[in-house]
Amino acid sequence: MSSFYEVIRKNESSILAGWLTELASSTRRSDLMGDAELKQQAGELLRLFTAASETSSDPKSDAFLSTREYLKDIAKSRMEQGFTAAETVLFVLSLKQPVFNVLRDQLKADSGKLVTEIWAVGNLLDRLAVLTVEHAIEFRDQVINRQQEEMLELSTPVVKLWDGVLALPLIGTLDSARTQVVMESLLSAIVETNSQIAIIDITGVPTVDTLVAQHLIKTITAARLMGADCYLSGIRPAIAQTIVHLGIDLVDVQTKAKLADAFALALTRLGKTIVNAKMLGKTTSKFEEA
Amino acid sequence: MVLKSDVYPIVSGDDVVRVRQVARQWATELKFSLVDQTKLVTATSELARNTLEHGKGGRMKAELVENGSRKGVRLAFEDNGPGIPNIELALRDGYTTGGGLGLGLSGSKRLVNEFEIKSEAGQGTTVTITRWK
Amino acid sequence: MDRIPILKMGDCLLVTIQVDMHDQLAVSLQEDLTAQIAKHATRGVLIDISSLEIVDSFIGRMLANIAAMSRVLDAQTVLTGMQPAVAITLVELGMSLPGIKTALNVERGMELLRGYIQKDGELQESDGSEE
Numbered sequence: 001m002s003s004f005y006e007v008i009r010k011n012e013s014s015i016l017a018g019w020l021t022e023l024a025s026s027t028r029r030s031d032l033m034g035d036a037e038l039k040q041q042a043g044e045l046l047r048l049f050t051a052a053s054e055t056s057s058d059p060k061s062d063a064f065l066s067t068r069e070y071l072k073d074i075a076k077s078r079m080e081q082g083f084t085a086a087e088t089v090l091f092v093l094s095l096k097q098p099v100f101n102v103l104r105d106q107l108k109a110d111s112g113k114l115v116t117e118i119w120a121v122g123n124l125l126d127r128l129a130v131l132t133v134e135h136a137i138e139f140r141d142q143v144i145n146r147q148q149e150e151m152l153e154l155s156t157p158v159v160k161l162w163d164g165v166l167a168l169p170l171i172g173t174l175d176s177a178r179t180q181v182v183m184e185s186l187l188s189a190i191v192e193t194n195s196q197i198a199i200i201d202i203t204g205v206p207t208v209d210t211l212v213a214q215h216l217i218k219t220i221t222a223a224r225l226m227g228a229d230c231y232l233s234g235i236r237p238a239i240a241q242t243i244v245h246l247g248i249d250l251v252d253v254q255t256k257a258k259l260a261d262a263f264a265l266a267l268t269r270l271g272k273t274i275v276n277a278k279m280l281g282k283t284t285s286k287f288e289e290a
Numbered sequence: 291m292v293l294k295s296d297v298y299p300i301v302s303g304d305d306v307v308r309v310r311q312v313a314r315q316w317a318t319e320l321k322f323s324l325v326d327q328t329k330l331v332t333a334t335s336e337l338a339r340n341t342l343e344h345g346k347g348g349r350m351k352a353e354l355v356e357n358g359s360r361k362g363v364r365l366a367f368e369d370n371g372p373g374i375p376n377i378e379l380a381l382r383d384g385y386t387t388g389g390g391l392g393l394g395l396s397g398s399k400r401l402v403n404e405f406e407i408k409s410e411a412g413q414g415t416t417v418t419i420t421r422w423k
Numbered sequence: 424m425d426r427i428p429i430l431k432m433g434d435c436l437l438v439t440i441q442v443d444m445h446d447q448l449a450v451s452l453q454e455d456l457t458a459q460i461a462k463h464a465t466r467g468v469l470i471d472i473s474s475l476e477i478v479d480s481f482i483g484r485m486l487a488n489i490a491a492m493s494r495v496l497d498a499q500t501v502l503t504g505m506q507p508a509v510a511i512t513l514v515e516l517g518m519s520l521p522g523i524k525t526a527l528n529v530e531r532g533m534e535l536l537r538g539y540i541q542k543d544g545e546l547q548e549s550d551g552s553e554e
Binding site for chain 3: 303304306307310311324325327328329331332335336339394396397398400401
């Protein structure tokens with residue numbers, strides 16, 4: 001068991017001062033964090049580290065539990081504040097210099113012991129730094145995932161064309177994840193709006209591969225099970241070729257070249273028809289009177 | 291890494307209902323989306339039924355697992371029944387031995403992220419499925 | 424053991440499945456329905472599953488069986504209210520239940536049934552083989 005903790009404990013305040021000086025020069029980012037907060041974070045971490053080192057030199061041990069928890073917290077809060085992962089981990093690593101300074105001072109008589117203690121504390125701090133950066137990255141990943149989900153939701157609008165008729169205009173390339181989100185939002189919309197017919201328009205989709213085609217067919221099958229019919233419109237010649245080449249069977253699915261035609265068909269299916277108002281003698285246009 | 295683990299017997303029709311509810315609870319605990327929950331519970335139903343009917347009874351081991359930053363539910367269906375002599379055949383869609391395996395295995399495989407099956411004739415069967423959040 | 428209630432509405436039967444059924448209950452339902460269809464010379468069967476959160480291959484097969492048996496007994500079956508998550512899962516499982524008519528809800532389902540029963544009646548009349 002190393003004895004660097006004793007040296008640290010006896011010199012806690014000078015180490016803290018040294019650390020703050022170190023921080024001031026390297027990655028201060030005073031735009032993101034004030035002096036008081038920085039001092040508080042450093043002080044708390046040093047306190048926890050010192051207390052833990054008294055009983056163990058293994059950062060994975062129970063003794064270091066509070067230290068690990070604290071590092072997780074500050075990793076998260078710093079990432080939220082806008083620090084980079086590198087800046088966050090440098091906060092921990094910059095503790096090394098002031099600790100080395102004190103150790104060198106106190107143990108200069110015994111160079112063998114000095115080297116051992118420097119290695120021990122350096123190793124410990126390195127491993128805690130790795131833990132910190134892992135948390136920082138994990139947090140960053142969570143943010144990215146959440147943003148991706150939000151983007152997916154925003155890009156799949158379902159539109160009500162008429163009572164009982166929905167349209168889903170798809171734009172851009174479809175990947176597996178997006179198509180699944182699309183599937184689910186269309187089906188929920190069918191239930192919410194009580195729509196019997198949904199028109200999936202792929203005019204704005206440049207390419208369709210087997211996986212996407214399968215997803216679309218699954219969506220249409222699922223809608224049928226729920227009691228709604230799906231029409232596919234806007235199939236470009238290139239996509240029609242791809243579908244045939246891939247051997248995908250669309251024989252069960254009603255298709256129309258244009259969204260407008262699909263809409264007309266939907267209205268007919270629902271027993272509705274569009275009539276020129278003039279023919280019914282209903283007109284309020286002042287041009288007529290002249 | 292396993293965060294939580296429990297074992298449930300599958301020896302009756304009521305047990306099949308019960309383990310469905312267990313799967314539902316654990317999926318809810320991890321805040322799975324409704325579709326993912328439904329897929330997991332449905333796979334559970336298929337496999338539990340297989341354990342009961344083909345495997346002549348057995349148990350389901352449920353685990354809440356963690357892999358890095360993602361969490362998931364892992365369910366293992368174990369029985370000491372006759373086993374499945376030809377797994378590849380059994381995993382083919384629509385295949386049935388008349389013992390009711392039918393779509394159960396191949397279908398369940400599509401409903402989960404990870405699917406593992408260990409079985410030998412006369413040695414029982416263990417099917418392990420995992421659904422990640 | 425409880426059984427799922429079957430309501431008679433004119434020449435149609437209405438079944439609402441709300442509970443998480445164990446297999447025995449599903450089998451009883453099949454038997455009860457078949458008996459009732461024959462007994463009342465039913466023309467239409469509406470099965471509402473809007474409260475059903477899980478439909479696995481066993482239940483799926485049961486529904487397909489009910490539809491097939493009804494057809495043999497000259498009755499039309501309509502399945503209503505399947506939840507999106509259930510529909511997605513069934514399709515993934517590989518069950519598309521072909522030959523089963525579906526509707527969004529009970530109201531539409533009844534309209535659909537009325538339509539089929541009426542059409543059947545018209546066909547029979549024009550056949551000249553009845554009345």
